[in-house]
Structure formats: C-alpha cells, structure tokens
Amino acid sequence: MDNYNIRALRCENLSFVYDDDAEQEKVILPPPALDNVTVSINRGEYIAVLGHNGSGKSTFAKLLNLILQPTYGKIYINGKDITSEEMTEDDIFDIRSKIGMVFQNPDNQLVATIVEEDVAFGPENLGIERSEIRKRVDEALKVVDMTDYARHAPHKLSGGQKQRVAIAGIIAMHPEVIIFDESTAMLDPLGRREVLNIMEKLNREENITVINITHYMEEAARADRVLIINDGKLLADGTAKQIFSKVDLLHSIGLESPQGTELLAELSKLGYDVPSDAITEDECFDALKALLSQKGGRL
Amino acid sequence: MTKLEVKGVSFLYGKGTPFEKLALDNVSVSFEKGKITGLIGHTGSGKSTLVSLLNGLYKPEEGEVLLDGVNIWQKPSEISKIRFRVGLVMQYPEYQLFDETVRRDIEFGPRNQGLSDEEINERVNEAIRFTGITEDLLEKSPFELSGGQKRRVAIAGILAMRPEVLVLDEPAAGLDPRGRREILGGLSDYVKESGVTLILVSHSMEDMAYYCDNVVVMSDSKVYKAGTVDEIFSSATELEAIGLDVPVISKIASRLKACGIELEGKLYTVGGVRDAIINYLGGNAK
Amino acid sequence: MISDITLGQYFPGDSCIHKLDPRTKIILTVLFIVTVFLVNTPLGFLTILLSVISLILLSRISIRVILKGVKPIIYVLIFTALINLFMTKGESQPLVDFYFIEIYKEGIIRAVFMALRVILLIIGTSVLLTYTTSPISLTDGIESLLSPLKKIKIPVHVFAMMMTIALRFIPTLIEETEKIMNAQKSRGADFSSGSLIKRAKALIPIIIPLFVSSFKRADELAVAMECRCYRGDKNRTKLVKLEFRGRDYAWFGIGLVFLAAVIALMIIPSHITGILPETVYNVFFYKI
Numbered sequence: 127m128d129n130y131n132i133r134a135l136r137c138e139n140l141s142f143v144y145d146d147d148a149e150q151e152k153v154i155l156p157p158p159a160l161d162n163v164t165v166s167i168n169r170g171e172y173i174a175v176l177g178h179n180g181s182g183k184s185t186f187a188k189l190l191n192l193i194l195q196p197t198y199g200k201i202y203i204n205g206k207d208i209t210s211e212e213m214t215e216d217d218i219f220d221i222r223s224k225i226g227m228v229f230q231n232p233d234n235q236l237v238a239t240i241v242e243e244d245v246a247f248g249p250e251n252l253g254i255e256r257s258e259i260r261k262r263v264d265e266a267l268k269v270v271d272m273t274d275y276a277r278h279a280p281h282k283l284s285g286g287q288k289q290r291v292a293i294a295g296i297i298a299m300h301p302e303v304i305i306f307d308e309s310t311a312m313l314d315p316l317g318r319r320e321v322l323n324i325m326e327k328l329n330r331e332e333n334i335t336v337i338n339i340t341h342y343m344e345e346a347a348r349a350d351r352v353l354i355i356n357d358g359k360l361l362a363d364g365t366a367k368q369i370f371s372k373v374d375l376l377h378s379i380g381l382e383s384p385q386g387t388e389l390l391a392e393l394s395k396l397g398y399d400v401p402s403d404a405i406t407e408d409e410c411f412d413a414l415k416a417l418l419s420q421k422g423g424r425l
Numbered sequence: 426m427t428k429l430e431v432k433g434v435s436f437l438y439g440k441g442t443p444f445e446k447l448a449l450d451n452v453s454v455s456f457e458k459g460k461i462t463g464l465i466g467h468t469g470s471g472k473s474t475l476v477s478l479l480n481g482l483y484k485p486e487e488g489e490v491l492l493d494g495v496n497i498w499q500k501p502s503e504i505s506k507i508r509f510r511v512g513l514v515m516q517y518p519e520y521q522l523f524d525e526t527v528r529r530d531i532e533f534g535p536r537n538q539g540l541s542d543e544e545i546n547e548r549v550n551e552a553i554r555f556t557g558i559t560e561d562l563l564e565k566s567p568f569e570l571s572g573g574q575k576r577r578v579a580i581a582g583i584l585a586m587r588p589e590v591l592v593l594d595e596p597a598a599g600l601d602p603r604g605r606r607e608i609l610g611g612l613s614d615y616v617k618e619s620g621v622t623l624i625l626v627s628h629s630m631e632d633m634a635y636y637c638d639n640v641v642v643m644s645d646s647k648v649y650k651a652g653t654v655d656e657i658f659s660s661a662t663e664l665e666a667i668g669l670d671v672p673v674i675s676k677i678a679s680r681l682k683a684c685g686i687e688l689e690g691k692l693y694t695v696g697g698v699r700d701a702i703i704n705y706l707g708g709n710a711k
Numbered sequence: 712m713i714s715d716i717t718l719g720q721y722f723p724g725d726s727c728i729h730k731l732d733p734r735t736k737i738i739l740t741v742l743f744i745v746t747v748f749l750v751n752t753p754l755g756f757l758t759i760l761l762s763v764i765s766l767i768l769l770s771r772i773s774i775r776v777i778l779k780g781v782k783p784i785i786y787v788l789i790f791t792a793l794i795n796l797f798m799t800k801g802e803s804q805p806l807v808d809f810y811f812i813e814i815y816k817e818g819i820i821r822a823v824f825m826a827l828r829v830i831l832l833i834i835g836t837s838v839l840l841t842y843t844t845s846p847i848s849l850t851d852g853i854e855s856l857l858s859p860l861k862k863i864k865i866p867v868h869v870f871a872m873m874m875t876i877a878l879r880f881i882p883t884l885i886e887e888t889e890k891i892m893n894a895q896k897s898r899g900a901d902f903s904s905g906s907l908i909k910r911a912k913a914l915i916p917i918i919i920p921l922f923v924s925s926f927k928r929a930d931e932l933a934v935a936m937e938c939r940c941y942r943g944d945k946n947r948t949k950l951v952k953l954e955f956r957g958r959d960y961a962w963f964g965i966g967l968v969f970l971a972a973v974i975a976l977m978i979i980p981s982h983i984t985g986i987l988p989e990t991v992y993n994v995f996f997y998k999i
Binding site: 505508509513514515520521524533537568583 | 887890893894895897898901916919920923924
C-alpha cells in the first residue's frame with residue numbers, strides 16, 4: 127500500500143460500459159467503452175492520451191474525476207479508493223477540485239457573462255472566502271495571460287481566448303491534476319499553440335500533472351509519456367520516442383507519427399540506415415543530414 | 426480554365442455600426458475548373474468571408490463574383506439557383522442535420538432543386554459512395570450517428586445537389602487522421618471523376634500540401650499570394666513570415682537544402698521528400 | 712450581422728448611475744414606474760421629463776442610442792395615441808365630427824400625454840436599469856432582493872443561475888441560428904417566400920438543429936459545471952458582494968423625494984385654487 131503514496135493516481139482494471147437503460151435486462155451489452163485499463167500516473171507528469179475518435183479516451187477522462195462511475199475496477203488517489211461506495215458527496219467534490227477538467231468546446235464550459243466572474247465560479251462553489259477568490263482569479267488570469275480581458279464578455283473572445291478563460295477557471299480551484307479532454311480540437315493553429323504552451327507552463331512551473339487527451343500527433347509528441355487507447359484498451363504506454371517509433375502499430379489503428387518520423391520509417395523499410403526513434407523536427411533533420419551527407423559527400 | 430472568379434471584391438461587416446470591420450479588401454482571385462484550390466490564412470484573414478460570398482450568402486460591397494464569366498448577382502432574385510451551382514459546406518456542418526433519416530436529410534437539397542424522385546435517388550447513391558456512407562445508415566436517424574458519420578452525411582447533402590463548384594470550409598476539422606484521410610480522399614476522388622471545381626479551406630498545411638493543386642494564401646483581408654502547391658510551399662519562409670505554419674516535412678527539406686543538399690521534387694509531402702532523397706542518393710537502397 | 716446585437720443593450724461605463732448598486736436601481740426603477748403611472752398633470756409630467764433628462768445626462772449615454780431604443784415601440788406609441796384620440800369623449804363640442812369619428816380637445820391632450828408617458832417609461836427604465844446595469848449584476852440584484860423568499864422554500868438561487876446561463880448563451884444561440892440559416896440556405900432552403908404555412912414549414916430545418924445543439928450544449932455545460940464543483944448554493948461564496956454605499960442611500964432619498972413631489976402635485980392643487988392665476992392653474996394642473 128505504501129506504493130500508492132508516491133502515485134498521484136492509479137487505475138486498476140478500469141472498465142466502463144455505456145448502458146442507457148440499465149433497468150432493462152439486456153442479453154447483449156454494448157462493447158465496453160473502456161476495457162480493463164490499469165495505469166499509474168505520477169505527480170508532475172506530462173502525459174498525452176492518444177486514440178482515434180471513439181476510442182474510449184474521453185470516457186477514461188470522465189472516470190478519472192468521477193463524472194462517470196466505473197462499471198468494474200477501481201481508482202486510487204494516494205492509496206485511497208475513490209470509487210468506493212463509502213465516498214460522501216463532499217469527498218467527491220473534493221476530488222473534483224483536485225482533478226480539474228478542460229473540455230473540447232470552449233463555449234459550453236463558460237457559465238458567466240463576464241470573464242472574471244466565470245473564473246471565480248469554481249472557487250465560489252468551493253466556498254472560498256471572498257478576498258481569497260479575488261486573489262486566485264487575478265493569479266489564474268495572469269497565468270493564462272488574460273488579465274486585460276477580465277471584464278470582457280466571453281462571447282466576444284476568440285476560441286483560443288475562451289479556452290484560456292476556461293483553463294483559468296480550473297486553475298483558480300488549485301488542482302493538482304488537469305485533464306485536457308480534446309481541448310485544442312476546435313481551435314485554430316494559433317489557439318492550439320496558446321493552449322499547449324499553457325499546458326506545458328502549468329506542468330513545469332506549477333508542478334501540475336497534465337493529461338492531454340488528443341488525436342494530434344504533434345501535441346502528443348511534446349509530452350513526456352504517451353498512452354495509446356484503442357477500442358477501450360490500453361494499447362501502449364511509453365515515452366513519446368518509444369511510441370512514435372512504432373509507425374506500423376500506429377497506422378494499424380488509424381493514427382500517424384509525426385511527418386519526419388514517418389519519412390524515416392519509410393526510408394528504413396527501403397533499407398536505408400536511419401534511426402527510427404527521431405521524433406522532433408531537429409532530430410529528424412539531423413538523422414537525414416547524416417544519411418545524405420554520407421553519400422553526397424558535400425559536407 | 427477559369428470556372429469561378431472573384432474580381433476586386435470588398436466586404437464590410439456591420440456597415441454603419443460601431444462594429445464595422447473590413448473583412449475583404451479588394452480581393453481578386455480565380456479558381457480553375459476541375460482543380461482543387463486550397464484557401465489558407467489565419468482566423469480573421471478573410472477566408473471564411475470570401476467563402477460565403479462565393480455562393481451568394483452575402484453580397485459584396487464592391488466588385489463581383491463571376492461564375493462562368495457571369496456575375497452571380499446579375500439577377501438577385503435568382504441567387505438561390507446560384508447556391509445550387511456553387512455548393513457550400515460550412516465548418517462543423519453536422520449541425521445542419523435535421524431530418525428523420527439520413528436519406529431524407531441528404532435529399533433535402535436535391536428536393537429544393539425540384540428534381541424527380543428517380544434523379545434524387547441516383548444522386549443520393551452517388552453522394553454516399555464518395556463520402557463513404559454505407560447503405561445501412563440511410564434509414565437511421567442522423568442523430569444516432571457518430572461525429573465523423575454526421576460530418577459525412579452533411580457533406581453528402583451538398584454533393585447530392587451536384588454543384589459545379591464545391592466549397593468546403595474545414596471539412597476535416599476535429600477528425601482523427603483516418604477520418605481526415607477518408608473524407609479528403611473521397612473528395613479528391615470525386616473531383617477526379619466528376620471534374621467539379623473544388624475549393625478547400627483548411628488550417629492543416631499537411632492536408633493542403635497533399636491534396637491541393639493550387640493554393641491561395643490570405644492575410645489581413647487581402648490575397649497575400651496565389652499559385653500552384655509547388656510555388657507556395659517551396660518558399661516556406663514566406664508563409665512563416667505571416668505567421669502560418671508549413672508542413673514539418675517541408676521545413677526539414679528546406680533546412681537540408683540550406684546545408685547544400687540539393688533535393689528536387691515535391692518537397693512538401695512525405696512521399697515527395699522520400700523520392701527526392703532516394704533520387705539524391707542515386708536511386709539505390711542500401 | 713445579427714450577432715452584433717448587444718443583449719439587454721447594456722452600455723459599459725463608469726457614470727454615477729453605472730456605479731449604483733443594482734438593487735438600488737431596481738428599487739428606483741419600480742418607484743419610477745409607479746410615479747409615471749400616477750402622474751396626471753402637466754406639471755407632474757414636466758417634473759418627470761426634467762428628471763429623465765438629468766438621468767440621461769448623468770448616465771452619459773448618447774441621445775442617439777436612446778432614441779434608437781424608442782424606435783422599436785413606435786407602433787405601440789401610435790396605437791396608444793390613436794386609441795386615446797378616438798375613444799376619449801369630451802364635454803365640449805367635438806373638434807372633428809366625421810361620420811363615426813369624433814375627436815375632442817380632451818382626446819388630443821390625452822393622446823399626447825399617453826404617448827409621452829410611454830416614452831418616458833421606456834427611456835427612464837432603460838437609462839436607470841438596462842443601459843447602465845450589466846445583465847449579470849442585474850441578476851445578482853434580483854437574487855439578493857428576492858432572497859427573503861428562500862425562507863419559504865422558493866429556489867431563488869436556481870432561478871438566478873438559470874437567468875445567468877440564459878444571458879450567457881443568448882449571443883451564442885443567435886450566432887448559431889445565423890450559421891444554421893446560412894447552411895440551409897446553401898442547400899436551397901427559402902425562408903422568405905410562399906404562404907404562411909410554407910414559411911413556417913421552412914423553419915423546421917432551422918429549429919430542429921437549434922434544439923439538438925442546445926440540448927447538447929446544456930448537457931456539456933452541466934458536466935462542466937459539475938467538474939467545477941457546482942452543487943447549488945450549498946456552501947457557496949461570491950466574488951462580488953453587493954453592498955449599499957453612501958451614494959445608494961443618497962439616491963434612495965432622491966427617489967423618495969421625487970415620488971413624494973409627484974404625489975404632492977396630485978393632492979395640493981385643490982388646496983391652492985385661489986393662489987395661482989386661473990390660466991396658470993389650468994395649464995399646470997389640468998387633469999388629464
């Protein structure tokens with residue numbers, strides 16, 4: 127049991143079946159949205175959860191902060207079973223305040239008509255004292271660089287800005303883990319970059335565990351650790367390098383590696399001597415330069 | 426051959442209000458028949474506005490939109506006929522689904538065109554073929570489908586009108602790589618088979634480089650640059666100068682070239698760079 | 712574009728009226744409405760007119776904006792005036808007597824003042840309340856004023872929350888409606904021609920998607936709110952606390968004086984008949 131104390135989160139045999147009419151006895155249950163996932167997540171990790179649309183990755187996120195109750199399996203936080211029936215409503219809300227969640231559509235998670243009042247929504251629900259809320263709101267807006275928009279109406283902001291406000295609303299609850307559930311999917315490249323930068327800043331500077339659920343390879347490639355979920359199952363778990371070098375595996379489940387890695391894999395198949403674990407632009411460039419200058423001899 | 430042409434078009438939003446904003450500033454651009462033209466630019470660069478002027482949803486303040494050389498606003502009362510000839514698929518088009526079954530939803534456009542049942546049926550079949558909708562889905566409610574399937578149904582609804590020009594605003598937004606490939610690949614096949622003119626708006630430079638013949642770059646309500654894919658993506662620095670991404674692969678390729686490695690070919694797709702490298706190394710694998 | 716419509720027509724500013732506590736403004740507005748309905752002499756109207764003009768000046772909202780606000784009710788105005796014009800029977804000879812149409816002097820006077828009453832009502836309430844109070848602080852104000860009702864188990868907080876969410880989503884839904892309309896127009900839908908039934912039918916492709924997406928939004932918002940630990944007003948604090956300040960009390964005073972003055976103007980006349988010259992009296996205290 128001591129082991130759990132150093133793990134922020136541990137999921138054991140986590141399964142979930144969507145069953146709309148639970149009362150009716152069904153002969154055939156739908157396939158599980160999440161199937162027997164066991165994984166440990168450490169405090170301060172930066173994790174990407176990768177999978178195609180409908181792979182079960184969003185279900186995973188909703189289980190983690192108790193929006194859904196697992197059909198089977200358990201989730202532990204610091205050794206405490208948070209899925210047990212002994213959990214009171216207060217306990218559950220306590221966990222939700224520690225595990226924040228940012229969703230896909232920025233419009234559908236903002237509640238108030240003024241930015242700072244929206245950011246205050248979470249702390250208000252937690253019953254925090256007024257002066258403390260003020261402090262948290264100002265700090266959170268500063269972290270996402272939206273201080274100048276504190277008194278603006280959310281519907282006048284761009285998608286990226288709205289999403290930053292939503293993130294501030296989570297930060298103001300002082301969570302230890304933030305799950306980004308496809309939070310960049312509806313944004314333009316600029317908005318995506320902004321949100322990604324904030325994710326990384328929160329991870330590095332505030333030591334917040336970041337879980338980015340996405341189907342963008344470039345985003346996953348920036349994380350320290352990548353989990354792949356396919357058909358509800360945890361298919362792979364490793365560093366970005368380990369995962370993206372498995373180009374064939376990714377293709378087989380409808381995903382891709384970054385372009386540079388794909389190119390190296392194709393060259394490798396043709397018999398060229400290139401590394402398969404180059405992920406970033408720089409790594410790929412170096413690998414290709416090495417290959418090309420051998421033969422060209424111009425460098 | 427030019428199919429659709431925009432000539433000196435300007436457009437203002439909220440004219441006469443404090444929110445007045447110039448969205449298009451003297452834009453001229455032409456779209457070639459049977460080709461796929463990509464439209465790229467930042468959010469707010471004017472590309473979405475341009476798209477909604479092409480089928481007459483809005484009327485330009487100045488300038489004209491010419492379809493086969495004829496101004497689409499020549500007879501304003503007949504603008505709805507133009508909308509059948511220039512089909513527009515908006516961003517996240519799954520929101521437009523409303524009918525009881527997928528089939529009936531796809532039929533909505535053709536019915537508005539006043540076609541016979543037989544003709545409509547034929548067009549529905551054609552539309553689902555190119556969008557990869559299986560027949561068993563036709564009698565289902567569109568609201569039961571997955572996000573990706575809804576997207577296809579919405580696109581099929583426009584294809585079934587058999588427009589001469591097809592305009593799609595971010596048809597693959599939010600889809601995973603396989604979903605993107607299937608939708609864009611299907612559209613690309615459709616262009617080849619039917620010879621329609623396709624205009625594709627996307628933020629994904631990788632997709633643009635892979636699927637388009639020509640590219641128009643918009644910036645600051647103006648056309649910044651227009652040309653073939655080769656011309657646009659061979660100068661990565663220019664695109665980066667206005668804050669647009671270029672495909673990672675072309676960044677790598679141009680860095681290699683900068684080192685004196687003379688690669689030649691389509692240096693903006695994975696396949697293109699691969700071939701260039703093989704060529705450079707003498708065509709023989711080790 | 713329709714999405715440019717500002718909801719509730721709130722104009723941000725920092726005038727002394729903007730700064731008032733929303734509850735003060737709500738109470739004053741109620742007082743104002745009562746006064747406008749009570750007033751029945753030209754002098755009373757003059758008092759209200761002057762106070763509305765000073766409110767406009769104090770709020771620093773441009774006169775153009777205010778006139779624009781009156782524009783939509785122009786037909787109501789004309790209708791009210793016409794009804795009063797034709798339906799009022801006077802004691803003297805009718806000025807116009809054309810078949811069944813009879814117009815009396817009293818009718819004209821009444822029509823003018825009724826129109827004035829409606830105009831003052833609209834301008835006064837909008838300057839005092841809607842133009843100068845953000846929807847959210849308006850909601851807060853209403854919630855706070857109604858909070859005694861919580862004692863008899865009326866879920867005031869829930870209503871306030873619903874109103875806040877409605878206010879937050881109206882611009883989003885307007886934008887969405889425009890988007891869906893454009894999408895259906897692109898599929899050849901026609902909303903502007905044909906019989907009434909045909910036009911009503913043409914709305915189906917707009918209304919259904921709008922409902923579907925609103926339900927989806929509601930669903931997602933509910934989950935997002937739960938993730939942010941929303942559990943009604945249980946143990947809930949607020950960032951902004953409404954507080955009456957000196958200026959609020961001052962304004963209450965002004966409001967009460969104002970109401971008293973108008974009531975006085977209704978009662979006094981009968982006591983001062985002998986003091987003022989009769990012509991002045993007849994003009995100022997003419998009973999409308």
